[in-house]
Amino acid sequence: MDGLVFVQGTNTLEETAYFLTLTVRTTKPIVVTGAQRPFTALSSDAPLNLFNAIRVAASPDSHGKGVVVATNGEINSARDVTKTNTYHVQTFRSHDVGVLGYADADSIVYYRAPTRRHTAESEFRLDKIERLPRVEILYVYSGTQPGLAEAAVQLGARGLVIAGVGAGAAGNLNTECAAIAAEGRAVVVRSARVGEGRVICDSAYQEPGMVAADNLSAQKAAVLLSLALTRTSDPQETQRMFDQY
Template sequence: MQKPKVAVIGTGGTICSIGVGPFDILDYGANECMLHADEVVAKFPEVHAHAEVIPVRYKAVPSPNIHFAVWKDLVLMMDDLVAKTPDLAGIVILHGTASLEETAYFLSLTAKVAVPIVVVGSQRPASALSTDAGMNLANAIRTAAAPASRGLGVLVLLNDEIHAAREVTKTSTFRLQTFRSPDFGVLGHADGDTIVFYRKPIRRAAPETEFDIRALDALPRVDIVYAYTGSDGTAARAFVEAGAKGVVSAGFAPGFAGQGDADVLKAAVAEKGVVVVQSTRAGSGRTFRGKRLREMGFLIADNLNPQKARLLLSLALTRTSDPAEIERMFLTY
């Protein structure tokens, strides 16, 4: 039987990293050695048992350096891969875990290909004793090739667990089970015998979205103001003065800014048309648009964490500055 074709794009990260020895599982970045996609695949040749793997060289960089230019490149690369390989079953993207959830959600809002896209990383470098890189890669390829993965938006695979890009977040610095979907849990599992799903996300996701970044050169500036006791609004004021078109307030749970930040942001909405979206620093749960937020002109992030709310607000501002329309988008995606 013919194996499904799965493309593997490398962007770097721990899954591509080589430390100085098998016990170098923390400071391996100092070795400054990252493999490209074809080199990672060659290091774990067992992945060929599951698919006809097509490695795609791109860049090997730490994930905190990944932003709009890389995301746009990935969207265009995936367009090209599907056009050139009509029978492509799926796409896997190797990525560092530090910002993996942001890339996954951004692509789930902007990718225009219908094949499954799975973003995968690892907590231990490819050179480490008992690395999770090889198994995560194999399971990501299996998940991308699985027909059941279609129509679920971009997926995230680590530690045998399959998550929705919108819901997943990194919760631990070093533990292998770091990626969790705190409100709703996993979509399914990559078990030894099969890829199995138990639920589907209902929020709209790629490729059926209204966002198209392929002709954009940049995103509008959107910053995050993190709530803490005693904040006097200095950071919020600096972001507004720097030209932010939008601000996400990572507020106290269940979702409100401290008075110092709230005063600055309320004035920014009224006087400069800045769009402020209220999220929470709690890590899970939705915010609500009560009387106080309505009076200040703030919108709500629903249950998106601050870093993901920032991405959706940035994309929304490429389409409109109408608060009602942006509110609709936060209830749609």
């Protein structure tokens, strides 16, 4: 086998792609694709997306790129891509970092390659894991009330991802999240709900013991945190993983 095409619905396609790029140890191309309009719909994007995904998987230039998402003629990195529209076919975008390349009529063309660790370079293994640790996402908004983080931990969450406002601020959840992190009851990761830009280790927003998600979305941060928890619950070691992946 020279490559693999993985087809699924688009709702959580980005999370599947990122999980695969963190766990499948290979340099062979793995291409994830889906469709906004089903085969039975007028002007379905399914046939062309599947055709182009096969072309991308068969391209020698796709080797070593990690898992990619091929839709609407574009090739995006599994780490960076996210669904941005409920119905339009131009939905999978990589925001400020851009596409890896294109699946055009004449050829498969790449203009850049992922620089973070993935696939063959990943340290994560699933062969001895029966169930991934539970991680919950806490979405912060202007009316967020305290208690959500404590409730998640009480329900068995070993990791919490804050989808914070602005640069990752936890708002009214900050005090309880800081206490949970300090007591080691769960690993707390700060991300932002904004959609673009990095969340950094900044003392103005981040309490000791918390982890910064860099530019990962909350849902991608949850995928990485769940895998990280199979190896460590140390915040510094978890931060190292977020810096590398």
